[in-house]
Amino acid sequence: MDFVEIEKKWNKKWEEDNLYRFDDKNLKDKFYLLEMFSYPSGANLHLGHWWNFGLSDSFGRFKRLQGFNVFQPMGFDAFGLPAENYALKTGIHPEDSTKHNIAVMEKQLRELGATFNWENELVTCESEYYKWTQWLFVQLYKHGLVYQKEAPVNFCPHCNTIIANEQVVNGHCERCESEVLHKNMKQWFFKITDYAERLLEGLDNIDWPEKTKSLQRNWIGKSVGAEVDFYTEDGTKLTVFTSRADTLFGVTFLVIAPENPLTEKLVKEEFKKAVDEYVLQATKKDEIERTSTTTPKTGVFTGTYVINPITGEKVPVFVADYVIATYATGVVMGVGAHDARDFDFAKKYGLEIKRVICDKNGKEQELPYTEYGKLVNSEEFDGLSSEEAKVKIVEKLEKIGKGRYKTNYRLRDWSVARQRYWGCPIPIVYCPHCGIVPVPEKHLPVVLPHVTDYKPEGEGPLGKCEEFINTTCPVCGAKARREADTMDTFVDSSYYMLRYPQSHYCDDEIFSKDYVNQICPVDCYVGGIEHATGHLLYSRFITKFLKDIGKLDFEEPFKRLVHQGMILGSDGKKMSKRNSSKTADDYVYTFGSDALRLHMMFSLKYLDGGIWADDGIKHMKAFMERIERICVKWAKLEGDCDVYGDSEKALEFALNRTIKDYAENFETFSFNVAVARLMELVNAMYKYDAEEKKNVALCKKVMKDLIVLLAPPAPHFAEELWEEIGEKYSVHNQKYPQFDASKVMLDTVEIAVQVNSKIVARIEVGADDSNDQVLQTVKSDEKVSELLNGKTIVKEIVVPKRLVNLIVK
RNA sequence: GCCGAUGUGGCGGAAUGGCAGACGCACGGGACUUAAAAUCCCGAGGAUGAAAGUCCGUGUGGGUUCGACUCCCACCAUCGGCACCA
Numbered sequence: 032m033d034f035v036e037i038e039k040k041w042n043k044k045w046e047e048d049n050l051y052r053f054d055d056k057n058l059k060d061k062f063y064l065l066e067m068f069s070y071p072s073g074a075n076l077h078l079g080h081w082w083n084f085g086l087s088d089s090f091g092r093f094k095r096l097q098g099f100n101v102f103q104p105m106g107f108d109a110f111g112l113p114a115e116n117y118a119l120k121t122g123i124h125p126e127d128s129t130k131h132n133i134a135v136m137e138k139q140l141r142e143l144g145a146t147f148n149w150e151n152e153l154v155t156c157e158s159e160y161y162k163w164t165q166w167l168f169v170q171l172y173k174h175g176l177v178y179q180k181e182a183p184v185n186f187c188p189h190c191n192t193i194i195a196n197e198q199v200v201n202g203h204c205e206r207c208e209s210e211v212l213h214k215n216m217k218q219w220f221f222k223i224t225d226y227a228e229r230l231l232e233g234l235d236n237i238d239w240p241e242k243t244k245s246l247q248r249n250w251i252g253k254s255v256g257a258e259v260d261f262y263t264e265d266g267t268k269l270t271v272f273t274s275r276a277d278t279l280f281g282v283t284f285l286v287i288a289p290e291n292p293l294t295e296k297l298v299k300e301e302f303k304k305a306v307d308e309y310v311l312q313a314t315k316k317d318e319i320e321r322t323s324t325t326t327p328k329t330g331v332f333t334g335t336y337v338i339n340p341i342t343g344e345k346v347p348v349f350v351a352d353y354v355i356a357t358y359a360t361g362v363v364m365g366v367g368a369h370d371a372r373d374f375d376f377a378k379k380y381g382l383e384i385k386r387v388i389c390d391k392n393g394k395e396q397e398l399p400y401t402e403y404g405k406l407v408n409s410e411e412f413d414g415l416s417s418e419e420a421k422v423k424i425v426e427k428l429e430k431i432g433k434g435r436y437k438t439n440y441r442l443r444d445w446s447v448a449r450q451r452y453w454g455c456p457i458p459i460v461y462c463p464h465c466g467i468v469p470v471p472e473k474h475l476p477v478v479l480p481h482v483t484d485y486k487p488e489g490e491g492p493l494g495k496c497e498e499f500i501n502t503t504c505p506v507c508g509a510k511a512r513r514e515a516d517t518m519d520t521f522v523d524s525s526y527y528m529l530r531y532p533q534s535h536y537c538d539d540e541i542f543s544k545d546y547v548n549q550i551c552p553v554d555c556y557v558g559g560i561e562h563a564t565g566h567l568l569y570s571r572f573i574t575k576f577l578k579d580i581g582k583l584d585f586e587e588p589f590k591r592l593v594h595q596g597m598i599l600g601s602d603g604k605k606m607s608k609r610n611s612s613k614t615a616d617d618y619v620y621t622f623g624s625d626a627l628r629l630h631m632m633f634s635l636k637y638l639d640g641g642i643w644a645d646d647g648i649k650h651m652k653a654f655m656e657r658i659e660r661i662c663v664k665w666a667k668l669e670g671d672c673d674v675y676g677d678s679e680k681a682l683e684f685a686l687n688r689t690i691k692d693y694a695e696n697f698e699t700f701s702f703n704v705a706v707a708r709l710m711e712l713v714n715a716m717y718k719y720d721a722e723e724k725k726n727v728a729l730c731k732k733v734m735k736d737l738i739v740l741l742a743p744p745a746p747h748f749a750e751e752l753w754e755e756i757g758e759k760y761s762v763h764n765q766k767y768p769q770f771d772a773s774k775v776m777l778d779t780v781e782i783a784v785q786v787n788s789k790i791v792a793r794i795e796v797g798a799d800d801s802n803d804q805v806l807q808t809v810k811s812d813e814k815v816s817e818l819l820n821g822k823t824i825v826k827e828i829v830v831p832k833r834l835v836n837l838i839v840k
Numbered sequence: 841g842c843c844g845a846u847g848u849g850g851c852g853g854a855a856u857g858g859c860a861g862a863c864g865c866a867c868g869g870g871a872c873u874u875a876a877a878a879u880c881c882c883g884a885g886g887a888u889g890a891a892a893g894u895c896c897g898u899g900u901g902g903g904u905u906c907g908a909c910u911c912c913c914a915c916c917a918u919c920g921g922c923a924c925c926a
Contacts, residue, residue, distance in 0.1 A: 246844085
């Protein structure tokens with residue numbers, strides 16, 4: 032069989048026949064399978080693409096065999112820095128290069144022979160799509176979830192733009208690895224923090240990898256505690272947040288962040304110079320230096336004292352850069368005895384360290400002691416446990432109006448403006464009379480103009496485009512200017528899964544509620560774990576928002592999430608041209624795409640990934656030829672020989688075990704085991720083939736079931752073989768073979784009766800057909816007592832029959 | 841420091857608490873062949889033994905159990921994430 036040829040042939044035919052059309056009238060059995068869409072980077076499809084798209088396509092084909100009406104759309108995340116940087120490098124306009132790249136990638140994706148629903152293709156840089164990105168912005172704005180604020184932002188000097196927290200990796204830009212600067216700039220934010228609690232709670236009800244859930248929990252960073260108000264002598268209030276209200280009696284100083292606006296107010300005249308100098312220095316320090324836990328703590332005294340609301344004690348206030356201005360109140364109470372950082376700080380500046388917690392047994396432990404324990408030196412709270420004291424102390428603070436329960440989240444609001452050209456324009460107009468005005472829905476989209484000067488220079492390049500920037504106020508009609516920034520591409524991708532079902536079939540709204548509620552949420556989402564705290568969090572936020580404004584009935588966009596592992600080059604690093612000597616095409620043109628898929632499935636665990644090794648791919652081709660040989664041979668068998676003995680039982684066992692395990696392993700993306708079962712079945716067929724007399728009907732059945740099972744991992748091969756054995760087109764319309772449990776119940780079960788740790792009897796019990804696991808009922812009670820012969824049963828243990836002999840002997 | 845994952849032959853990797861190493865690669869042997877390739881069949885964790893067999897084996901040490909790769913506790917190693925978040 033010429034695999035390369037047949038692949039061309041069938042790809043063409045399937046496309047002509049539109050074999051995988053999604054039936055939008057039959058939504059009862061719909062299955063929405065989605066792979067994270069990609070950037071049209073212009074590179075050729077590489078092995079990583081095959082790994083991602085090819086294998087999850089096989090999963091989709093498997094669901095089809097099971098009778099699901101699979102919706103598997105494909106599109107492109109076409110805005111954004113990669114596309115733009117590529118354009119800057121080549122001198123070709125982003126729009127042109129993007130369009131070209133999409134055409135190239137689309138062609139290759141089609142060659143992959145995947146069952147994508149191309150009629151729903153979606154491209155985020157087309158106005159047909161980004162109209163709704165802007166609509167979304169306006170809705171968020173109208174619901175008070177968008178605001179503009181002068182804020183310290185992450186600024187990448189190389190990309191010349193602000194980037195989100197999620198895009199900063201160890202203080203460096205995730206794209207170009209330049210060191211990120213901190214600037215104060217006017218910024219647009221989405222108030223994702225309003226959804227922090229719901230984003231946390233929602234994790235409990237979705238089928239996602241625990242790892243990813245914990246990454247998100249970590250990122251959201253819920254911290255339950257209390258706020259406590261400290262007042263200066265002249266009545267300025269300093270509120271601290273603490274999760275350890277039980278240590279309030281141990282406070283010996285307060286620390287305020289250098290950037291906290293209150294800092295300036297607090298400083299006493301004679302300390303001003305020192306403090307100003309310190310603040311200046313602190314803001315100059317780079318992120319790494321400042322947030323490193325190993326950097327020694329520094330700080331200066333402000334000259335101000337505050338009163339501890341519960342003890343009445345006077346404690347000094349320091350400025351120190353180990354306190355973060357943007358978290359909670361930006362002020363921290365210093366408890367040297369029970370916090371490692373405060374301990375270091377107190378030691379360094381000779382501040383008092385006051386023990387207020389002993390261990391659970393009341394023993395004094397070495398300081399700093401940061402565990403929970405029992406209170407001491409805390410007046411009426413002495414003897415309480417930390418847990419009890421946290422409640423009692425806050426209750427008392429509430430009574431005197433100087434404290435309250437408070438929950439904080441580490442999650443920050445989402446910074447969404449980018450000072451770049453190649454993105455979705457922010458639909459905002461600045462009017463001299465009306466101020467900030469969102470563009471009315473009926474005026475959308477605000478079309479991104481085709482400009483030639485799109486070099487990023489720290490401000491939105493659109494500001495230089497007069498035709499774009501000058502407009503009139505939608506409210507009063509006065510001359511006004513448009514916002515020059517564009518949106519973060521994560522906004523584009525935060526709702527695309529909801530737009531896919533109607534990407535071209537719904538012009539007057541983002542989607543029609545009734546229809547999308549039937550198709551969404553996504554039943555299975557496949558993509559890399561690197562988006563755990565970015566795209567996957569944003570999408571959840573936006574979906575919750577759309578539910579809140581009545582557009583959806585559900586609030587989690589992805590029911591099930593699966594992360595493929597990464598496929599690595601021989602050096603153990605991420606695949607690149609340098610470490611992979613061969614491209615996907617090399618394999619496709621030598622062995623065929625089916626052999627490539629099968630090999631990828633079999634040779635590594637899909638969820639773990641690993642180092643790509645191509646030895647073995649030629650054997651995969653040989654394996655396919657081995658299948659072809661026996662199928663061609665068995666297809667020619669004639670007559671009605673119906674022998675039925677142990678050999679036939681063994682073959683039936685192999686078939687049914689494969690049918691069962693294959694499905695189970697496909698379901699969990701354990702493709703390596705699924706393919707192994709196919710190999711076992713083929714081995715069993717060869718073994719049976721050695722029989723003089725063969726049960727012809729059984730042979731034909733096994734052969735046909737095998738070919739059907741081959742359809743997901745080797746679609747072209749299975750189709751060709753199906754035709755070769757004289758079956759009707761198409762194998763892809765077949766049903767998943769029926770599993771017959773009775774054929775694999777070779778093990779009956781015995782109960783071994785144990786007396787004084789010796790097994791004295793074993794009783795055979797009947798197999799229960801309705802349950803293919805093992806526990807059954809005892810057939811005869813008399814038999815038990817007979818065997819026991821008056822002894823007392825200490826214990827009965829259920830073991831598979833094949834093991835009883837081993838235990839007894 | 842905190843959180844999470846992983847640890848099984850030369851390699852990729854299997855095992856609802858029940859014969860550890862399925863399936864495959866690499867390896868060895870046989871059949872076919874003048875020969876090679878291809879194909880088909882067989883072998884293979886380690887130690888010991890002529891062999892049947894016996895002993896040891898799933899990172900380490902304990903525990904639960906008739907029985908542990910699997911469950912529990914402690915530890916070691918590797919990888920990933922977060923990290924002065926009060």
